[in-house]
Amino acid sequence: MSTPFYVSPQQAMADRAEYARKGIARGRSVVVLQYADGIVFVAENPSRALHKVSEIYDRIAFAAVGKYNEFENLRIGGVRYADLRGYTYARTDVTARGLANVYAQTLGTIFSSAAEKPYEVELIVAEVGEGPEDDQIYRLPHDGSIVDEHGSVAVGGNSDQIGSYLEQRHRDGMTLAEVLKLAVESLSRDSNGGERTLTADQLEVAVLDRTRPQQRKFKRVLGGQLSRLLEEGGTSASSGESSGESSEESPGGASSGESSASEE
Numbered sequence: 001m002s003t004p005f006y007v008s009p010q011q012a013m014a015d016r017a018e019y020a021r022k023g024i025a026r027g028r029s030v031v032v033l034q035y036a037d038g039i040v041f042v043a044e045n046p047s048r049a050l051h052k053v054s055e056i057y058d059r060i061a062f063a064a065v066g067k068y069n070e071f072e073n074l075r076i077g078g079v080r081y082a083d084l085r086g087y088t089y090a091r092t093d094v095t096a097r098g099l100a101n102v103y104a105q106t107l108g109t110i111f112s113s114a115a116e117k118p119y120e121v122e123l124i125v126a127e128v129g130e131g132p133e134d135d136q137i138y139r140l141p142h143d144g145s146i147v148d149e150h151g152s153v154a155v156g157g158n159s160d161q162i163g164s165y166l167e168q169r170h171r172d173g174m175t176l177a178e179v180l181k182l183a184v185e186s187l188s189r190d191s192n193g194g195e196r197t198l199t200a201d202q203l204e205v206a207v208l209d210r211t212r213p214q215q216r217k218f219k220r221v222l223g224g225q226l227s228r229l230l231e232e233g234g235t236s237a238s239s240g241e242s243s244g245e246s247s248e249e250s251p252g253g254a255s256s257g258e259s260s261a262s263e264e
Contacts, residue, residue, distance in 0.1 A: 016111065016118045020142035023120030027065040029157035029187055033170060034135055035179040038128045038209045042183035045204040053206045055218040057082040057094045059128050061208050065156030066121035074103060096127030100138040100146050108144025118142055122155040128208035128217050162186045177232040200226045
């Protein structure tokens with residue numbers, strides 16, 4: 001009888017972590033930054049059909065990088081969790097912290113299971129508060145751990161380099177145009193130190209705007225409005241899309257009909 005092949009648990013977990021990290025790094029980056037009136041999500045994503053950033057509930061949004069089918073399942077599960085909890089208890093009982101804990105349990109279970117491969121995804125869950133000090137941003141890597149972030153965060157692609165660039169330049173109280181300029185500058189930097197030119201057509205931008213009178217604070221920044229903001233921030237960009245913005249409004253608390261993020 002042949003001797004069964006043995007791999008130590010430590011080596012097996014290290015191999016699974018390396019597999020997931022490589023899959024995530026192949027995707028284009030997403031950055032999330034706080035600004036004076038809320039939280040902005042900026043992703044390099046030329047697709048207008050598949051989104052990297054989506055609404056979950058009134059004040060909560062979701063961003064992801066990695067394999068589309070895997071984080072789309074997570075997004076849908078998050079929308080269902082939020083809708084059920086808001087309906088059963090109260091809308092204020094739906095929080096980014098609670099949603100991040102649910103995602104952490106799911107990702108952790110999958111990562112530690114030998115019966116299936118780990119998810120190649122990294123998530124950001126953010127909630128806008130009444131003031132900047134009340135904003136919440138959580139990053140969830142492939143293994144289900146939770147990292148409480150402040151100010152700025154980057155995931156996917158060369159996120160370490162982008163995150164370092166943002167940390168050095170981001171400051172409290174920046175305007176939307178200023179943080180958009182900073183986000184585009186960070187995404188334009190290649191891992192080899194070079195710079196690319198990103199236009200409005202190549203970007204997906206959404207905000208959680210605390211100043212909106214509506215209960216739902218999520219809106220997408222599209223077309224002419226995005227181009228104007230980029231020009232106001234001093235970033236050269238052009239867009240062939242029609243001017244305007246979309247808040248993706250629907251009667252329920254969550255925008256469950258949206259498509260979620262995609263990897264190009």
